[in-house]
Amino acid sequence: MSDRRGVSGLALDWHRAGRAVAVATVVDTWGSAPRPVGSQLVIDGDGRMEGSVSGGCVEGAVIVEALEAMEDGRARLLDYGVSDDEAFAVGLACGGQIRVMVEPVGGAMPVTLLEDLVNRRASGEAVAYVADLDGEARRLEGPAAYPDRFRLDRSGVEPDGRTFVAIHNPPLRMVVVGGVHIAQHLLPMARACGYDVTLVDPRPAFGSPERFPDTVISEDWPDEALEAMGLDARAAVVTLTHDPKLDDPAIKAALRSPVFYLGCLGSTRTHAKRIARLEAAGFGAEDIARIHAPVGLDIGGRSPAEIAVSVMAQVTATLRQD
Structure with a gap:
């Protein structure tokens, strides 16, 4: 920290x-x-x-x-x-x-x-x-x-x-939900940009210290982990698991907070299903509009590292641009 x-x-x-x-x-x-x-x-x-x-x-x-x-x-x-x-x-x-x-x-x-x-x-x-x-x-x-x-x-x-x-200002923070390959590139990029970074993944095989050295790792369920962190307007949340059981609780917790960025991995079709679930849970159009999905700027990235670059660029643009 x-x-x-x-x-x-x-x-x-x-x-x-x-x-x-x-x-x-x-x-x-x-x-x-x-x-x-x-x-x-x-x-x-x-x-x-x-x-x-x-x-x-x-x-x-x-x-x-x-x-x-x-x-x-x-x-x-x-x-x-x-x-x-x-x-x-x-x-x-x-x-x-x-x-x-x-x-x-x-x-x-x-x-x-x-x-x-x-x-x-x-x-x-x-x-x-x-x-x-x-x-x-x-x-x-x-x-x-x-x-x-x-x-x-x-x-x-x-x-x-x-x-x-x-x-x-207090330090910028980035919380990444899901210890996938993209996260292995994104977390070091965020750290280099001055963020305090945390990985949240209750699956030990994904969120292991061997895969994420020198990283704070929470094995709590995503919504519990995010709420315990006290998310504020200096925090960014990125969900990468592709699993609604893990991503959705994190998204709901982030939407109830003033985080400046919320980005979610998934195709347009996946996001449409996500929107339907959030609407059923009582979230309105203004809440859902805060989500950046598919996550990252459209730079044509394909590899995990390129996708991580697009995410970090979008986070930076959201923070710094009018």
Whole structure:
């Protein structure tokens, strides 16, 4: 599972251990930036660091500024140019510019605010850290304040040019029902895309650790497993068993939740039968319309790996596109 506390949690741990601490955050980029907006680096008073704001291009200069910030307690807003040679060294074709905000913990970043942020992240709550780039004002906001930023996981500076919004969403999750060949390709793809993944299959021969190494496997019945997980709007569910006894309970559980994606393997004919069963169970047209079936984008995929690619692409499009 992902550490939901992130760099913020590490900064708080270091502060509580009696270390001087500053947090550096990428607030804006131009051109080909080594790290995206929202990337963070935590530095202590001895110059030790965790995280990254540039993949190594400007970390040394940021540490120097962070040490000074720990002394006077004031935030810094720093602009750096990344040369073509430096960018090439970290795998980019050309250079660019980045703007980095440095905040000393206990100074510009109040400890109580950091504690609140860490606690809310640890509980799985979606929260935004909002900073005035021209001043010292800091606050936390929920998804209602910046709905598009939360939906797209997009930290950045607001149109006013002075308000920076750092989005801290809980981890994305993907639950796959059915330990079939497609799942053997799909789960690693989802993990590589940043999802916490879980396989649900009560059949030991299918959902075995040998077939799915380093994967959380639930042998509970699908509806019980999904309901126990507490599905939310950051979760995707994919059913792959082709067996209504297993798929249908999972589909019903997913439809009763706010998952952002529900995809079900099966032909158009199979889905028509599925719709009839769901209607008989009391689900309406609006509920059923949430199902992506046949699952995946139509890219002509035939092999399990190609089908997994189509599913991952459709999940991504559903999450990220308007």
